[in-house]
Amino acid sequence: MNARNDCKVVLVTRRTRLQELVARYHTLEQSRFYVEHLGADFSDYVKEDEVYARQLRVAMQTLQAWGRYQVIDRGYLPNFVFAPDDIVVALGQDGLVANTMKYLEGQPLVGVNPEPARWDGVLLPFEAGDLGPILREVAGGRRAHKAVTMAQAILSDGQCLRAVNDLFIGPRTHTSALYDIELGGRRESQSSSGIIVSTGLGSTAWLKSVVTGASGIARAVGTSAPLAYRPQAWDSDQLTFAVREPFPSRGSQAELVFGGVTHEQSLKLRSRMPENGVIFSDGMEADYLAFTAGMEAVVTVAASKGHLVV
Numbered sequence: 001m002n003a004r005n006d007c008k009v010v011l012v013t014r015r016t017r018l019q020e021l022v023a024r025y026h027t028l029e030q031s032r033f034y035v036e037h038l039g040a041d042f043s044d045y046v047k048e049d050e051v052y053a054r055q056l057r058v059a060m061q062t063l064q065a066w067g068r069y070q071v072i073d074r075g076y077l078p079n080f081v082f083a084p085d086d087i088v089v090a091l092g093q094d095g096l097v098a099n100t101m102k103y104l105e106g107q108p109l110v111g112v113n114p115e116p117a118r119w120d121g122v123l124l125p126f127e128a129g130d131l132g133p134i135l136r137e138v139a140g141g142r143r144a145h146k147a148v149t150m151a152q153a154i155l156s157d158g159q160c161l162r163a164v165n166d167l168f169i170g171p172r173t174h175t176s177a178l179y180d181i182e183l184g185g186r187r188e189s190q191s192s193s194g195i196i197v198s199t200g201l202g203s204t205a206w207l208k209s210v211v212t213g214a215s216g217i218a219r220a221v222g223t224s225a226p227l228a229y230r231p232q233a234w235d236s237d238q239l240t241f242a243v244r245e246p247f248p249s250r251g252s253q254a255e256l257v258f259g260g261v262t263h264e265q266s267l268k269l270r271s272r273m274p275e276n277g278v279i280f281s282d283g284m285e286a287d288y289l290a291f292t293a294g295m296e297a298v299v300t301v302a303a304s305k306g307h308l309v310v
Helices: 017-025 029-039 042-066 073-079 096-103 130-137 206-220
Strands: 004-013 067-073 087-091 110-113 145-149 151-155 161-162 166-171 179-184 185-194 196-198 239-243 260-261 267-271 276-283 288-290 296-303 306-309
Touching: 004 042, 004 073, 004 130, 017 029, 017 042, 029 042, 042 067, 042 087, 042 130, 067 073, 073 096, 087 096, 087 130, 096 110, 096 306, 110 130, 151 166, 151 196, 151 276, 161 166, 161 276, 166 179, 166 296, 179 196, 196 206, 206 239, 239 296, 260 296
Parallel strands: 004 067, 004 087, 087 110, 110 306
Antiparallel strands: 145 306, 151 161, 151 296, 166 196, 166 276, 179 185, 179 267, 196 239, 239 260, 267 296, 276 288
């Protein structure tokens, strides 16, 4: 890469566990005392941080040779504006890829695994040393990508939030979620611990655990046979919603608890929670939409898909 390249590369990073501890407890020694006081192995935190730092240096060397680049921490993603022709690289765990993808509009996303011995990396097919040739191929349109369907929730005030894995709609605290739910002409008032809406990618994780738990309980009380659960494809144009712990009562129903959401059939929810109602996605609780009494949310398949470089 001798010549400077026209496409800008945006490298998204995240703090290691050690960096999070130091930010909280101010010094390395205070962090060490906290972890070892709990009986945990502080050396593992140090090792993870050192490996990540080495891989970050490798990635930075490639970007410096590339030409135009920018480095941002994942905490700035909600307010960062990506250019249409940016190439985006996420150096971290699978969750960082998902957190990054939902803020993109079709830009190619390269997932880099900083420590394959530690992280499985379903969304991280590359290592830092691979970046040079990968970036050249992506910039030249010679690298394939995998389409990833996203979900989106649009509030009645116009706010919108997308998800690569899951949307969670419910209480911020461990209290009951109160809402009206509507799908395909069916409508109920419900009380539960919240709703998750999963994409095809998300159907391999949180949704699978919800279905597995419900199936296990049903078998334990002798009301069903073992369930053969099949996750959806990453590019499936259908989302799946599941109501967690629905509670039937005089004022709440529990029949509309599982189903599909498509472009043609959206899921509508109206909050009855006076406070603490939220919608967040992909485990990013800090980046949420307030979902309190009277607010309506329409959940559907997002118009754009994520492009994961493979």
